[in-house]
Amino acid sequence: MQLPQRINAFVKLGEFLSQFSNELIQKKETVEHNAVFFxxxxxxLKLAEEHNGWFTAENIRFALQSWVNALTVANLETWLKPYTLHVNSPKRVAIIMAGNIPLVGFHDFLSVLITGHNVLVKQSSSDKHLxxxxxxxxxxxxPGFKGKITFTEAKIENFDAVIATGSNNTARYFEYYFKEKPSIIRNNRNSVAVLTGQETDGDLKxxxxxxxxxxxxxxxxxxxxFVPKxxxxxxxxxxxxxxxxxIDKAKYANNYDYNKAVxxxxxxxxxxxxxxxxxxxxSYASPIATVFYEYYDDANQLKQKLKADTxxxxxxxxxGFMENEIAFGTTQKPQLWDYADSVDSIEFLLAI
Structure with a gap:
């Protein structure tokens, strides 16, 4: 199976998902294999929503639309253009996925398969249906993907490399357990916003x-x-x-009430x-329904702090504050080449 075939398969997957990414689910006659899969x-989708109270229909649709936008020929080719995608001996790459948002591990799944490797997936129990x-x-x-994709709920075994995502505690366990294997180990990170007081109403919205x-x-x-004094x-x-x-969502409201009481x-x-x-x-990590803030006096000192806390x-x-900044409203709309923790997973997969 050559790269164009792999790209074409994921493009077709994006077309399939496009039927489900709007509030009104619409079957499209042009999508292949709908009779079997629609x-x-x-x-x-119903099971995912029922199983995890955080996976509302709206948030699942948002996640699906993000992948509909990403899985186009233009995006996939732009993403992969800088690399020489030639794998002589496909490896078996284990992925241990988080479950905090719908399909959060899909980028790793895509990366392993698009580079020609085989994937062994251990999902979070919070996100196991889609x-x-x-x-x-x-x-x-x-059909070239048959035999290249395996899911397991057991202890992962017989693999050549691993991409694992978890909490800070589990990351330490992963680092020890997988110390003999090529690995990408991800732990807790958070995102911040720097405000100057010059933001427009649209920026804040x-x-x-x-x-x-x-x-x-x-x-x-x-x-x-981070806000000025x-x-x-x-x-x-x-x-x-x-x-x-x-606040009308029960799980969110319960967290709001609890944290407010604390x-x-x-x-x-x-x-x-x-x-x-x-x-x-x-702290960087705030509880649900809470955002932490910190004052700053000097913009240059703040830039140095953010660099030190990378x-x-x-x-x-x-x-207009930092070179590597992200525009307001776009954090949950990453491009394929916006790698988690700034670790190039394609480069990693081509080197194993």
Missing amino acids: DGFKHQ LPYLAKYLEYVE NLSEDIFRYYGLGCRNVSKL NYNFDAFFNGMYHWHPI YLMSEFDMLENGFLMIKEDA NNIQCIVSK
């Missing part, structure tokens, strides 16, 4: 997407703000307001608007 995937079904679709549209999408559970979600948060809260229906009993100073709390805190930060959202 109704079944509708059922998998990917195996999509893998079956891939095998249907491109876009920032709300970076904060609330997926309930803030992704490493690309903004969990920490004497910053007035009124404009910030105005920008957040259109997300107020989020802060009040601990007599912490915080500001809140009925569905979001902000609290001054030096290993804790996934994305920096700002407007």
Whole structure:
């Protein structure tokens, strides 16, 4: 199976997903193998939503649309153009996936297969319904993938390299357990936004997407703000307001109520608007329904701090503040070449 065949298979997968990425699911006659897979995937979407209360229909659709946008011939070819994709001896690459947002491990899955390797997938119990079904679709549209994709719930064995994602604690376990194998080990990271006070209403409204999408559970979600001394948060809260229906979601509301009670009993100073709390805190990782903030006096000192804390930060959202910044509203819309932890997984896979 050559690279054009692999690309074509994933393009067809994107076309299949496009039927499910809008509120109104629409069957398209041009999509291959719908007679076999369309109704079944509708059922998998329902199971995913029922199994994990954080996986709302809206957030699942958002994740699917992200992959619909990514899986085009133009995007795949642009992504892969810098590499020489020639694997003489395919390896078996194990992927240990997180389960914080829908299909969070799909990029690793795609990367292994697109480079010509075989994949052994150990999924999180929180996100176990969608990917195996999509893998079956891939095998249907491109029979060359048959035998190259394996899912397991047991201890992973008989593999040549590993890509593992987990918490800081599990990452230490992964580093020890996989020390004899080529590996990419990912742990907790968080994203930050730097505000200067010059942001427009539109900028702050876009920032709300970076904060609330997926309930803030992704490493690309903004969990920490850096603001200048004497910053007035009124404009910030105005920008957040259109997300107020989020408090109607039971799991989010329970977390909001719990964390608010903890802060009040601990007599912490915080500001809140009925569905979001902000609290001054030096940490990067904030609880659900909370965003931490920290004041800065000197922009250059802040830049140095952010550079020094690179290993804790996934994305920096700002407007004209840093070279590697990400635009407001785009943290959960990464391109294929926006690698997690800035580790080039294609380069890694071609070197094993």
